[in-house]
Amino acid sequence: MDPTLDDLVRKLDLETKLRLISGAGAWTTQACEEIGLRPVSVSDGPVGVRGPIEDERDWSATMPSSSALAATWDEELLHRVGALLAAEAVRKDVDVALGPTVNLHRSPLGGRHFECFSEDPLLTGRMAAAYVRGLQDNGVGACPKHFVANDAETDRTSVDIRVDERTLRELYLAPFDHLVTEAGPWTVMAAYNGVDGAPMTESPLLREVLKDEWGWDGLVVSDWGAVYGTEESASAALDLAMPGPSEHWGEPLLAAVREGRVPEAAIDDKVRSLLRLAARVGALDGHPAAAGRPSPGTVEQGAALAREAATAAMVLVRNDGDLLPLANDNLSRVALLGPGALEARPLGGGSATVFPPYVASPLEGLRSALGDRVELVTAPGASLSDDLRTPRARELSQPGTLRWLDATGACLKEEPTEGTHFVRDLKSVEEGSVSLELRTVFTADTTGDWQLGVSGVGAFVLDLDGETVVDTHIVRDPLDIGSVVGAAPQEHITRRLTEGQKVDVRLRFTWGQDIMLFWVGLVVGEPRLPADQQLARAVELAAASDVAVVVVGTTEAVESEGFDRRTLRLPGDQDALVHAVAAANPRTVVVVNSGAPVEMPWRDEVAALLLAWFPGMELGNALADVLLGAVEPGGRLPTTWPARDEDVPVWNTTPRDGVLEYTEGLHIGHRAYLREGTEPAYWFGHGLGYTTWEYESFDVPAHVRPGEDLTVTVRVRNSGERHGKEVVQVYAARPDSAVERPELWLAGFAVAKAGPGETVDVPVRIAARALQHWSVTGHQWQTESGAFLLSAGRSACRPLLTDETVVSE
Template sequence: MTEPRENIPESSLRDRLAQLTLEQKVRLLTGASTWTLHPEPAVGLRSLLLSDGPAGVRGTKFDERDPSASLPSPTALAATWDEGRVHRLGRLLAAEARRKRVDVLLAPTVNLHRTPYGGRHFECLSEDPFLSGRIGAAFVRGVQSVGVAATVKHFVANDSETERLTLDARVDQRVLREVYLAPFEAIVREGRPWAVMAAYNRVNGTTMTEHPLLREVLKGEWGFDGLVMSDWFATRSVDGTGRGGLDLAMPGPASPWVDGLVAAVREGRVPESTVDDKVLRLLLLAARVGRLDGVAAPDEPDATAPVVTAEEIAKELRSAAVASFVLVRNENEMLPLRADALRRVAVIGPNAGIARIQGGGSANVVPAYAVSPLDGLRAALGDGVRVDHAQGVRTNNLLTPVSSATSANPETGQPGLLVRFLDAQGAELAREHRTQGNLIWAGTFVPTVPDELVPRIHVIEVRSRLRVARAGEHLVGLAGLGRYSLSVAGEVVFDERLVLPPGADILEGLTRPPQKQVAVALPAGEVDLVARHEVAAWLGGLVTLRLGVEPVPAPDEDAIAHAVAVAGEADAVVLVVGTTDESEIEGVDRDSLALPGRQDDLVRRVVAANPRTVVVVNSGGPVLMPWAEEVPAILVSWLPGQEFGNALADALLGAAEPGGRLPTTWPVPGGPIPASRPVNGVLDYAEGLHVGYRAWDRAGVDPAFCFGHGLGYTTWEYSALSSASTMPAGQGLPVRVKVANTGDRAGREVVQVHLSRPGSAVERPVRWLAGFATVDLPPGEASTVEVTVPARAFEHWDEARGAWVVEPGLFRVEVGRSARDLRLATEVRVHPSD
């Protein structure tokens, strides 16, 4: 193991290691449970707690009784292009982690947006390796500055979800180095993460948990001194992983190592020195997060958990969401809206009345609240403006869960639900009161059910006294995996087993579970519902039950007609469209980039009825917008976290500027978009270096909106570009440009620097991002911005030499507002270093 970089003496770690038997060492290298690691009192090692995720800290429970701050999605964080802000958000996450007693945060996810079809697109940062590396390093530094470990994942080429557990990503070595390994390398070298997660997939035939890249490149060439853990259940061998760079098999208590690693060492198939290195890395991780007795945690100047109040969290998340919003179109300065000129506003769309704030899977948390666009605009506009609402179309398949707003505990009358845990004879083991009907237990029922009673749970029963506002046909249903029954007013309406379709990823049982629903005539007033689920172990102990009720929706045509009528009477329309909780999720790639349902029809007809319409696109990744040229203003809001509605009101009404720039190209149909689905188990990265905007440049095709694009509420002028005209290889290049705010209000600009190599003898992208910086200026002011282009930006990977090299000659340096709005250019000649 390399020498630790903090003031943690390796001699102390080795002294502890020497006290352990082989059996004790091996025991430490598999998790104790889904989220915890084994303690070892003999050497002062306390148990560590791990937790998802990139947009919030869940802890061990999906539970509204212990809510988590819900941050803007990672795509939104990258859209800020703001390392300082991302560092602050990392510290906020670390404070949340400490509040939940979490030591290791399983984030950030830095796999690339290789294709917009990727189901986990929202959880990753960008299509560009340089931007992903810079934002990811800022995230890691922020989290670890408070003494919580960040885990950079998923190493490597885990860029799509179809067959993600087994697919073989075929990537040539130069592409692997320059594109897919690049953000990991930048984060390891600049952010110094304490943990990395090895992916499920294979790369060029070898599964990542036993891939030589872990040992030879990550730990060897880059000098990574932290711990490498597996993705959950990704450890599939004893000898290969035991000899390789994997250090920790998750989750526990079972893994191939538990039964086989001691024997592999005794029989000489795995050197004990390799096991020792793994344990040393685990001890170092424990020391870094303060879980190794007698060893001081890293002596960082700010390594204390900040006290963050709910008000401070709300303010930070609101500001971050606005900073991430990307104004991609604003004809005739439609935005910002003038509140003093509004008397009636229509807020329309399937994502308008219920906040769509996050994606599904590992990144999902339960926040204390979520502000919808409708509620945010009503609060901001006040009583003097009438705000009308229409859903327009239905896009979700899963029913809306019952909640404290619609249900009461039938025994206590408290808003919410009664949950009972029963044994095989029907005797009650425990009960709990819950306030929402999407119930998920992640490997534990503590504190309600002690661990020793969990094996006796046979049935989970949920009782709800539903408040029905209006008599009529309603859809009532349950979603989950296993056997479920539902009674309405004492009558069983179904009793059957729910299963995933053939070939589905097991995680779909959590993210978009099968659902049984029936139409039932309900009277106005109170109706008793009783749901029952027979518990069976699956997916590492996850148990789910989602009880949902909705009035039978009107046909889409009627709903669109109503929305059009509402829009026609308004001074302005805010139309919120987007993806759903079921279309952007871990475990499943998207089948289509079109908006779900009839949202495109809704947009066209609403805009025709009222040309003063702002379309807000609420999605984690790109969608097709065939109506874009018909709409005066389009704002991309991403999946913006719990402060969505308040932040949206700030942006639309001009209280703050939407400051984001696209971290990913938004496509048009027929563009150069790679496939996400393997063929015969193989996913060929045939596009090579030409990922994202690079592919569009190479094809000479205009996307809908290009990488780096974003308008804001002011205008900018670039002038006086300067840099050295020659430089030796191996050095960075300072580039200076004068930027002036030529508008009438303060604004924020992202200065973007691209390189190209005219006449190169080496295949290259047409151009590539090589640097960026942000500047905030009041109206009429100017500033000289300096961006240092790193030496690596001029280099390419020479596979024959196995090294980074520079092709001497002329490089073109272009500076501007986006990949397609490069306003100034100069040239630098790079010559061999002495």
């Protein structure tokens, strides 16, 4: 504790204190020259750093989604990702990055599943801690979120989560506990939801557990708009209300303090926490920053690490006949099929959205890697959805013109633009403007019925060749993140165009005064063959090729903040496409481009199945690296993939009468499958590489004292013909326990790398906590004396070596 912070707090009057604990806007805190305090800037993440402004031109190096990063099981890599994002934060003058997201994969239906690491609290905590250290070792604050139990999106601002004390401790609080202890994040975000009757911004858990029990001295910030009242939130250990100024923490809080309903000492605590954060990030005069900052990030640095991380995350779950890696020398024709071949998805929707400097498509990646010697043919084969897309660069005259207009229609500013989709914070648009006007020329690259339209919320007029074809006002709740920054509504017309025909486009958009930002633009849809003809064309290409690669997946309309999924089925006709292509070519590889599990009814029909997640901006290049064997797919599943919708053990993400009951208790993910005796499609921890491994020995201490860590050693041998990576997983079980437990649970893991024929001894640390349980009578962690069975293996259901250790004095 720094006593000088107390001196600074004493210099401030009550009104100034209250001003400081409420934000200055969407992305900054208040300044106070009197004490040398500048604003602290925060930004959304966690796969990039969007920065303090909303502007599609302000690119962000885009890493793989958190579910992908967790699939690496590689803490060193996560630390480097955090360090790179710190450099991105420096480039954008950001002090605190709002991430990582450390809620659990309680159900695969959770809308932000892609934004969370894992179904397992240990894996989640360790990945999150490495990420946080990477940021903060480089002078940028991390803000783990959302404390706590924000594991679904339905009615998230009002839902009350009911979870028993032991489950809350052992599952949902556990990753926060780990990263607070191991990484010391400078901030933590309190969630929208409630837990056991109290909204998290008013919850006693903030003080009693986070600050007092864990001894954490950071700042608690509300999720944006999650302060619902005055006295309750101010009396809790919530330190900063965002965005600001907060309607609940202004005059109402001033009156509450003066009338004695909220003690001024509580306000002093909040200000002290804010000043401590400011000191750590170098925003408080006289206080050196906690760590030096790196040079601003570059596209090249981002590209290299994004590519490495994406390949390390890809999980090969099936490789019949060792089809992968593809032997380039034996290929003459490759069919790249599926709606994701040209328009693959790099990241999920919602506040995690950033603007990549580019996205390498699978077509671009494979074309570059294969060169001219191999013919690469492509067809979508199926429609993923009816949504239109942003025009491609080759379809536009470059540059177009963007004009900012006032209420009379007069032009205030004109500028060239290479894009047709615009994201702006209203504070950053041309002063006095109420509308924007895009003028460009669209060129059809094929003959047929084209769709041309608009996307966004507000008033639109679309003229084609001087004719008004769309004149509409699209209304949607501007606070609905899913529609505003994810799957925005669209309206369009259909027009017959011939190949090479040019169309003069004028799009005028007028925003309302009740919004803070807009995401709008021109959208198009190319002519589509009837579904049966699309499918037939893809099958024809597959049958006449050496190998067929089919890219299927989801979009931001399926996986996003703001809503939960209702099914795991792939959208559109993608399942039918895979069935048909697999029947036409036994050498079929399917690539799944999704952030969360999807149903794969064809999985036993294809030769190879690669889960690519939402892999970031280097999607296509990383995919080519893995398919052609330049790099081994390094991922192992961080979450269990169900076989069918009806097999999902935890389905309920929808509250009933405002309450969501976590009736499954400790049994989520692989724990639930083991308890119920149900076989998923693929188990937690599963993943294949391009070599093979033998587990030769397992050295387990025979005895350990209660509360002590232990280290086990697993000897593994690379029995294959190329260098490879293995994730050695150690699980614990207590078959005769006096308390309810999962059949087994992850106790430790380590990454091993070895060349052909090489044997390595892999130490795996088992923390004392891994063998403890939370006592609901003693309200503390306890260790049950007796024998624990430890298993080393490659997934949650494939123990290869077992031994036991006895816990006793």
